Amino acid sequence: MSGHGAPSLSTDASGAKVAIVASSWHTAVMDGLVAGAQLALADAHASDVTLIRTAGSFELPLVAKAAAEAEYDVVIALGVIIRGGTPHFEYVSSAATDGLSRASLDTGVPIGFGLLTCDTEEQALDRAGLADSREDKGREAAEAALASWATLGWLRG
Template identity: 40%
Template sequence: MKLGSAEHGDIQIDAHAKFAIVAARFNSEIVNNLLQGALSTLQDHGVSAANIDVLKVPGAFELPVLAQHLADSNKYAAIITLGCVIRGDTPHFDYVAGECARGVMEVSLNSGVPVIFGVLTTDTPAQARARADLEGDNKGVDCALCALEMTTTIKHIQAEL
């Protein structure tokens, strides 16, 4: 295992489980690669395209509110949020990145639905591209694997209660 990557545990697909992916349109070149990685990973692990809903929001700051509505619907086993915030010359990065992360975590904790944080927070566009590579490191892939593992783990816990 390389540093900066996660080992993924048990993944068992429930054929009826639905997943939502909420993707920001800001920095779309990067986010579309993350989305492609997440979609192909879910489908490669047996999730049918019919069980994956993709919704778009303007930017990373809007991800938590849509994730909250999706979690409240009780339709989804997990929700994946995807975005990209690149540091600029103003403190905008700090406000957006921090609040987005906090909001996504709040939705997950308050709803009990795994809401996966797939927002790249980088200093440069090159760093973002390196983490959204369709041929190599792609955090969208990691987020999809995380969503699958979390739904498997939660299902096991619920079966034992």
């Protein structure tokens, strides 16, 4: 199980302006990821939360960067890419991953990485935070982004 050994993160996000940037493909998986992120944000007392949808995962970096530049304190990027029979999976996965990292580094805003890159739809569903899922990657991405936001606030004084 890939979630084995994950830390337990708890951050008070009162006053944080948060954007969830989520792709639109694979509705059941995305609904689970978004719900997990929203629950984590509610548990952290984040009340200023905006959900922004993108067409797909390839578009996540640009929209996440725009949200960071629009003065959101935290951005959570959620998407899913499922391997097919062409190199499309590798290109989109690499571009989205590199783009999200660059967007966070360029803006200094934490961007939670909730982009699932799976071989099958079953693997994605198992990580989507649904009732019968083993993992909740939407929650994990939100918790990690909030923890980074708190650490950056401490470092920046």
